[in-house]
Amino acid sequence: MNSVYLDYNATTPVEPQVLDAMLPYFSADFANASSIHTPGQRARSAVETAREQVAALIGARPQEVVFTSGGTESDNNAIFGVLNSHVTQPILAVHSSSAKATAPHIITTTIEHEAVLNTCQALEKQGVSVTYLPVDREGLVDPESVRQAIRPETILITMMHANNELGTVQPLEEIGCIARKHKIYFHTDAVQSAGKIPIDVNALNVDLLSLSGHKLYAPKGVGALYVRSGTRLRQLLYGGHHQRGFRPGTENVAGIVGLGKAAELARNSLASDAQQVSTLRDKLECGLAERVQQVHVNGGSAPRTPNTTNVMFAGIEGEALVIALDLKGLACSIGAACSSGAVEPSHVMTAIGLSQEEAKSSLRFSLGRHTTESEIAFALEVIPAAVAQLRALSPTYRKEAASHV
Amino acid sequence: MNAATEFDTLPTREETQRGLVVIAMSGGVDSSTVAAVLLEQGRPVVGLTMQLWNQRRLPELQRDGPKQHRCCSLDDVYDAKRVAQHLNFPHYVVNFEEQFEQRVVRPFVDQYLAGRTPIACTNCNTDVKFEPLLRMARQIGAERLATGHYARIRKNEQTGRCELLRARDESKDQSYFLWGLSQDQLSSSEFPLGELTKEEVRALARRTNLPVAEKPESMELCFVPTGNYVQFIQAYSKDGGISLSQAEGEIVTEDGTVVGHHNGVHNFTIGQRKGLGFAAGKALYVLSIDPENNRVVVGDNDSLRTTSFEVTAVNWVSIEQPSGPLRATVKIRHKHEPTAATVHPVDSTTARIVFDAPQRAITPGQGAVFYDGDRVLGGAWIR
Numbered sequence: 180m181n182s183v184y185l186d187y188n189a190t191t192p193v194e195p196q197v198l199d200a201m202l203p204y205f206s207a208d209f210a211n212a213s214s215i216h217t218p219g220q221r222a223r224s225a226v227e228t229a230r231e232q233v234a235a236l237i238g239a240r241p242q243e244v245v246f247t248s249g250g251t252e253s254d255n256n257a258i259f260g261v262l263n264s265h266v267t268q269p270i271l272a273v274h275s276s277s278a279k280a281t282a283p284h285i286i287t288t289t290i291e292h293e294a295v296l297n298t299c300q301a302l303e304k305q306g307v308s309v310t311y312l313p314v315d316r317e318g319l320v321d322p323e324s325v326r327q328a329i330r331p332e333t334i335l336i337t338m339m340h341a342n343n344e345l346g347t348v349q350p351l352e353e354i355g356c357i358a359r360k361h362k363i364y365f366h367t368d369a370v371q372s373a374g375k376i377p378i379d380v381n382a383l384n385v386d387l388l389s390l391s392g393h394k395l396y397a398p399k400g401v402g403a404l405y406v407r408s409g410t411r412l413r414q415l416l417y418g419g420h421h422q423r424g425f426r427p428g429t430e431n432v433a434g435i436v437g438l439g440k441a442a443e444l445a446r447n448s449l450a451s452d453a454q455q456v457s458t459l460r461d462k463l464e465c466g467l468a469e470r471v472q473q474v475h476v477n478g479g480s481a482p483r484t485p486n487t488t489n490v491m492f493a494g495i496e497g498e499a500l501v502i503a504l505d506l507k508g509l510a511c512s513i514g515a516a517c518s519s520g521a522v523e524p525s526h527v528m529t530a531i532g533l534s535q536e537e538a539k540s541s542l543r544f545s546l547g548r549h550t551t552e553s554e555i556a557f558a559l560e561v562i563p564a565a566v567a568q569l570r571a572l573s574p575t576y577r578k579e580a581a582s583h584v
Numbered sequence: 585m586n587a588a589t590e591f592d593t594l595p596t597r598e599e600t601q602r603g604l605v606v607i608a609m610s611g612g613v614d615s616s617t618v619a620a621v622l623l624e625q626g627r628p629v630v631g632l633t634m635q636l637w638n639q640r641r642l643p644e645l646q647r648d649g650p651k652q653h654r655c656c657s658l659d660d661v662y663d664a665k666r667v668a669q670h671l672n673f674p675h676y677v678v679n680f681e682e683q684f685e686q687r688v689v690r691p692f693v694d695q696y697l698a699g700r701t702p703i704a705c706t707n708c709n710t711d712v713k714f715e716p717l718l719r720m721a722r723q724i725g726a727e728r729l730a731t732g733h734y735a736r737i738r739k740n741e742q743t744g745r746c747e748l749l750r751a752r753d754e755s756k757d758q759s760y761f762l763w764g765l766s767q768d769q770l771s772s773s774e775f776p777l778g779e780l781t782k783e784e785v786r787a788l789a790r791r792t793n794l795p796v797a798e799k800p801e802s803m804e805l806c807f808v809p810t811g812n813y814v815q816f817i818q819a820y821s822k823d824g825g826i827s828l829s830q831a832e833g834e835i836v837t838e839d840g841t842v843v844g845h846h847n848g849v850h851n852f853t854i855g856q857r858k859g860l861g862f863a864a865g866k867a868l869y870v871l872s873i874d875p876e877n878n879r880v881v882v883g884d885n886d887s888l889r890t891t892s893f894e895v896t897a898v899n900w901v902s903i904e905q906p907s908g909p910l911r912a913t914v915k916i917r918h919k920h921e922p923t924a925a926t927v928h929p930v931d932s933t934t935a936r937i938v939f940d941a942p943q944r945a946i947t948p949g950q951g952a953v954f955y956d957g958d959r960v961l962g963g964a965w966i967r
Contacts, residue, residue, distance in 0.1 A: 496720065496723065498678055498679060498720075499678075499720045499723040499724055500723075502630075502632075502676050502678075502720075502724045503723060503724040503725055505674070505676075506604075506630065506674060506724060506725060507725075519633075519635050519658055519661045519677050520661065520665075520676070520677035521635035521677040521678060521679035521681075522678075522679050523679065568723065568725065569723045572719055572722050572723050573723075574719075
């Protein structure tokens, strides 16, 4: 039923050229990239080409790119990897008797993706100390707060590049400088920025960077972790000697080829994609502001990815709006879906200072390479109508509207 | 293939909306069969499954042992989704955890702690299913809400009122739990199973190959799958930082003689015999609970029988509020046969009910529902 898809931050379609590049590696060139024979060497060569393509997207060297199963695995590898290379004995055993102040310390933010947040929380249970830095109303971290949070025991700063719900882009260059000055490893989850805005790991001063294939028109189930040469990182998985032994497991050749091709396409069309998609995004935002009363773009005055807008419609129940829009043929998203598929209040929305009510009335529209003018026109037709329908039935909005008169 | 061209034909609003019915789907056979019935009638439907209670909330209730059928378990949600996929209609899970806790779970626990014996299902119907869920149904563009309740709604053309009737299958009748519905709620609701027997529902489910056709029924209160209310109340209170250690008190006879001690009035319900925690020469039953003095009053079985009682929060359903005393049959708990009585309205929300003959264990917190044959005239809470 859905004809218009404005949920590209959730996932993207595999680009036809990406699919074409992948197809030979399922059946024709199916060999194991670790095999010594000729078919194996063909697969190896495809994997290494992909590594170059991914490296080129982020300004890295190919040998600094490790393929993984996706963003979550990359984040886990980075965070556990830094910690486990630093700690050689169980932390609780070492630090339970002495002061907790000597436990290793990690700095992150309150708006990270669950792949980082829940990893940090798991580490806290093991005795690691974690600082969750707040963000301002626009979803931005103050670099000065990073500086102040640093302690002698700080071993890692992990901070997302672009936020998945707001699209806000953190000032990583500045924070990277701070990390480097204090000789602290710096990891960024760039799942939502890779392919949308330029990334140069050297300009950002990051040591570790996670990215995911299916957010940039490659398939689900493949991702990458950039590891700066010289970074001390303990592996998470144990097995064979694939990918220098750091990430064992037979390479997902087709997926890796797809990620490589998608990275190449993204690099080639980054500027034009950004131009096109931000024009449409701005059109959507302006159109909503014209047609709907009491709307606000969350994080709207911060630097943002060009494709994302998070809009608060005062007085509506966002969950009902998402369903109403879906029934009208427009796919968008709200908050975080829990395992049953029900919507839970988003920790990002509350972190930027929204009330529970405001958080529940905020929807995310994320555009992509294939979003068209006519789709935005359709969105601008159905969203105001649906909002009006909901507000007419909202007990809270009537009160609010009355108080605004 | 150019992806942009795929989107040239967009659905119009009219195509997606007219006469839309929302089905409240629990993932059980009854509400799933409602979907089959409505689709056979050719009506556009959307399924909504309410996420009401997080079973992980009270981990101490998750003991090992046989797997319990649990409310809002992922299995139930998946079952509802499988049915929607099988019958090919849209389905969504919606989060009503906050409303359910505020309007059902907390009042349930509070009432128990106040020495009453509440019925959570009635609150859930009145204050969750037919309130925020019905509102959400309307918000997403539906005109009506259908549920798997065994009861019937009939429009009385003379009075203009929507009347609530007992189910055709008396053994499954759930009208006792629906007395709180307003005219607005009834006029937007439908109970497609009201004319069917459970066997007919199963047969329909099998005929349409519903993946849940053979699913067993859940009999217990959904958020207390073990059926052990006391354990739930203790765990919930502890989770909320309320200590029940102060709850200990005396068990007394009607003349005030202390015959034992109890560890909280929430452990008792009126008419209860077992579990009084002390040996008595003769069988003793809980006659009443006095939360103010934290006392449980016990006596013999005959003292449990009373004739008259007061009710509050009266809601007149199939008729307008009568001006004077009204003859009716009154049902005072789920497993009670409606019995002849006179309802004396005191004011718009309270009434005194006098049975023709004494009834056993009239219990504060339960519902009293007034019938005229199959018709639910109204209902109220026993004070």
